Amino acid sequence: MKNLQTDIITKDTIRTTSSEPLIIVNNLKMGFNDQSVLSDVSLKLFNGENLVVLGKSGSGKSVLIKCIVRLLIPESGNIEVFGRDLKSLNRKELDEVRKKIGFLFQSGALYDSMTVRQNLEFPLRRIRKKMTDKEVNEKIREALENVGLSDAINKMPSQLSGGMRKRISLARTIVVDPLIMLYDEPTTGLDPATSDEISSLINDVQKKYKTSSLIITHDIQCARTTADRIIMLHEGEVVSEGSLDDFEKSTDPLIKSFFK
Numbered sequence: 001m002k003n004l005q006t007d008i009i010t011k012d013t014i015r016t017t018s019s020e021p022l023i024i025v026n027n028l029k030m031g032f033n034d035q036s037v038l039s040d041v042s043l044k045l046f047n048g049e050n051l052v053v054l055g056k057s058g059s060g061k062s063v064l065i066k067c068i069v070r071l072l073i074p075e076s077g078n079i080e081v082f083g084r085d086l087k088s089l090n091r092k093e094l095d096e097v098r099k100k101i102g103f104l105f106q107s108g109a110l111y112d113s114m115t116v117r118q119n120l121e122f123p124l125r126r127i128r129k130k131m132t133d134k135e136v137n138e139k140i141r142e143a144l145e146n147v148g149l150s151d152a153i154n155k156m157p158s159q160l161s162g163g164m165r166k167r168i169s170l171a172r173t174i175v176v177d178p179l180i181m182l183y184d185e186p187t188t189g190l191d192p193a194t195s196d197e198i199s200s201l202i203n204d205v206q207k208k209y210k211t212s213s214l215i216i217t218h219d220i221q222c223a224r225t226t227a228d229r230i231i232m233l234h235e236g237e238v239v240s241e242g243s244l245d246d247f248e249k250s251t252d253p254l255i256k257s258f259f260k
Helices: 061-068 091-098 116-127 133-146 162-174 192-209 220-226 244-249 253-258
Strands: 021-032 035-046 050-054 076-081 101-104 180-184 212-217 229-234 237-242
Touching (some): 035 050, 035 061, 035 237, 050 061, 050 220, 061 076, 061 180, 061 212, 133 192, 162 192, 229 253, 237 244
Parallel strands (some): 050 212
Antiparallel strands (some): 021 076, 229 237
């Protein structure tokens, strides 16, 4: 980690809700076509916390989150999830780990040919194969209630606004009760009011589903609303980490350029 300022952010300032990390990333390196994207990145996500990874576009945030679920395979370094080294897992074992992780894509990634109900039913039928029809319907209803869109159950994605699509995508993610939530730019493309609603929903999900969340964003208001702890990426490296208060009080020019 680079030391940007002596007044910011030591390990002693980091606030977590548990000493047990669910995700450990050690010395991660990743690049494309001889262009380095991530350079020796290390971090931990602790049980019960919202960890925000903050950085400008192109800083490597989305590449990092895709490596964590092994959608991308890093050049070097280790990633442990639930205490298991992802490199050591076969496909079946990796799938079992992924079932415990909810991934909210930046685009939402809803199936446009399916209704809202069908979008939520699809992962339930795939992951919770022993659930009865009644149990499936109850879980769908619960997830939609928790994102405030029960009345959208029979609508098509094309009938929804951008904010509603994001909410339905979140409902589809939480319907299978994940232990970890990964958010890739959850407020990108949304107006300020809707962005605030999505940020509040992230906190609601953490409380209701007891999740631990890693939130990739360059949205400072989202960070302010959700973060228990913040890590800043810059040009593929972790340059600082600490609490929201640490960042707000920092005199470092890079950090101040975000927290104006």
